[in-house]
Amino acid sequence: MLFPCPFCGPRDETEFHYVGEPKPRPEPAGTVGEADWADYLYVNANPRGPAREIWLHLACMDMFVMTRDTATNAVLGAETPGRAS
Amino acid sequence: MRETNWTPARPARGILAARPGFAARSVAGLGQTLVSGDLDAALAALAPGAPLIGLYGLAPDGAYALRVARDRALLVTPAPIGPADGWRQGWCATAVDDGWAAVDVEGDGAGLVLMQGTSADLAAGSPSAAVLFAGQRVLLARRPNGFRLHVEAPRLEALLKWLDGA
Numbered sequence: 682m683l684f685p686c687p688f689c690g691p692r693d694e695t696e697f698h699y700v701g702e703p704k705p706r707p708e709p710a711g712t713v714g715e716a717d718w719a720d721y722l723y724v725n726a727n728p729r730g731p732a733r734e735i736w737l738h739l740a741c742m743d744m745f746v747m748t749r750d751t752a753t754n755a756v757l758g759a760e761t762p763g764r765a766s
Numbered sequence: 767m768r769e770t771n772w773t774p775a776r777p778a779r780g781i782l783a784a785r786p787g788f789a790a791r792s793v794a795g796l797g798q799t800l801v802s803g804d805l806d807a808a809l810a811a812l813a814p815g816a817p818l819i820g821l822y823g824l825a826p827d828g829a830y831a832l833r834v835a836r837d838r839a840l841l842v843t844p845a846p847i848g849p850a851d852g853w854r855q856g857w858c859a860t861a862v863d864d865g866w867a868a869v870d871v872e873g874d875g876a877g878l879v880l881m882q883g884t885s886a887d888l889a890a891g892s893p894s895a896a897v898l899f900a901g902q903r904v905l906l907a908r909r910p911n912g913f914r915l916h917v918e919a920p921r922l923e924a925l926l927k928w929l930d931g932a
């Protein structure tokens with residue numbers, strides 16, 4: 682299975698590491714309660730179907746968002762946050 | 767196996783691994799410099815004319831740079847260049863002459879070793895020369911009689927162990 686690194690192009694999936702779901706960190710940290718921190722750290726949407734996921738390409742260390750169908754494993758797109766890819 | 771029992775590393779010189787069809791030889795004496803930031807400016811200052819090459823690009827006998835990421839590369843020179851460490855005019859250099867090892871794998875069977883070591887589509891090319899080879903992160907270049915791997919020195923022994931069994 683090939684994953685698309687926004688910089689390197691298609692590379693074998695073994696070169697990639699799953700990082701997590703893209704979601705905003707609750708701020709400011711000093712005012713965030715335990716329940717909200719736990720939600721942020723451990724509660725994921727984990728949708729069936731198209732999902733946005735953060736992945737790291739271990740070769741070039743590019744961190745990017747890949748949209749992937751979790752039911753079929755089909756890759757639907759990849760983009761680097763803050764950079765047109 | 768206890769994880770604290772590390773295989774003693776063989777000295778990185780001469781023939782490092784030899785099997786029917788190929789031999790892996792240490793490329794000694796190279797200068798190796800990690801550069802970050804404005805790669806064009808860094809290469810112009812440190813090694814004018816050195817090509818910036820991507821995955822499985824041809825490494826010439828003279829200086830060349832293997833691109834790692836958008837803003838990082840490993841500059842390889844025939845001998846250490848002793849760059850001043852640190853940032854200047856948008857780029858940064860770090861000498862890693864013996865922090866990285868270079869290995870040439872040559873022989874009729876070198877192509878087969880390459881196919882076993884990596885699943886990357888080498889014919890398609892890629893801007894970054896970094897790739898997983900035998901499970902290790904390496905920089906991969908083509909050579910007239912085989913291929914060259916640049917790898918962080920602590921990872922060399924694991925790579926050679928794999929080559930021993932290839």
Ligand SMILES: [Zn+2]
Pocket residue numbers: 686687688689690738740741742743894
């Ligand atoms: Zn990449």
